[in-house]
Amino acid sequence: MKYVKLFSFILVLLLAAGCSNSANETEHKIFVSAAASLSGPLNEIVDEFQKKYPDTVVTLHFGASGKLAQQIQQGAPVDVFLSADERRMDILAEQNMILADTRTIFTKNKLVLITNKNSDVSVESLEALSSTNLTQITVGNPESVPAGTYAKQALQNVGVWNELKGNFVFAKDARQVLTYVESGNTNLGFVYVSDLKRSDLVRGILEVDADLYEPIVYPAAVISTSENTEQAKTFISFLKSDQAQSILSNAGFGS
Structure with missing residues (x-):
């Protein structure tokens, strides 16, 4: 199954790379695999980049950082990887799959607990989650979604991760967490502060202690x-x- 998914991914890139008769012979194409949480600002950044460098066409592919790293390991024709954590980049570095001298941190984020904007739910601390009547908390899958990894770390550090296991609804990426809470399908969700800028349908109720x-x-x-x-x-x-x-x-990233 993973090879079918990889083939589909490669096919999308090949179609995007198809040459037209009017294409400039000096035109270059780069494929960028980026964390789903970057989708809003990165599209705008690419627009500005291509104004400055019109001979370089950028194709974006978004997803959970863990899944994107796996695709690269399986041979996906990617030029640039933008991860939402160091862990997934470290995996590629250990396998000599990135150019070490090009690795750099370009932005930061914070973790926040959200609920639907029409909800009257309030949570004063992570510890309080174990004593609420809320039955569904959306978390990115910690195995592949950095936002989920960070949420798990925080909940483990306050001692409630195991207690809440039966309440979790795991999502494929940070964007899906947002969608579940927007729709009211789940009561709460862990996303990045930047995700609050992407939706008028949710509100932040607790910024998670960065420590x-x-x-x-x-x-x-x-x-x-x-x-x-x-x-x-x-x-x-x-x-x-x-x-x-x-x-x-402007999209909520940074310190």
Whole structure:
């Protein structure tokens, strides 16, 4: 099954890379696999990047960082990987699948507990979750979704993870967590502070103490098999430019 998914992913990239008769012969294409939580600002950043570098076309593919890392391990033709944590990037680095000198952190985030905007639910602490009557809490799958990993760390550190196990609804990425809470299908969800900027249908009820989980940082790196290394490096440099950082800040990212 994983090979079928990989084939589908590669097919999408190949179709996106199809050459038209009018294509500029000097045009370069780079494929960027990025954490789902970046989808809002990254689309805007790419628009600005291509205004400055019109000869480089960027194709974005979003998903859970763990799944994206697996696709790269399986040979997906990716030029740049933008992860929502260091762990998934470390895995690729250990296998020499990234160019070490291109690895850099380009933004940060924080974890927040949310509920539907029409809900009157209030939670004063993570410890209080174990004594509420709420039966459904959406969490990104900790095995593949960094937001879920951070949430698990926080809940373990206050001693309620095991107690709440039966209440969790696991999601495939941070965006799905948001969708579940927006729709009212679940009572609560753990997302990034930046996700609050993406939806008017939810509200934050508790910003999780940052001391309870590893720092949420977003590393970028060029994949070692990239055939467009210079363009990929240029894209990563642009991510750290004032222009791109302003877009990220407006979307709720950063310190």
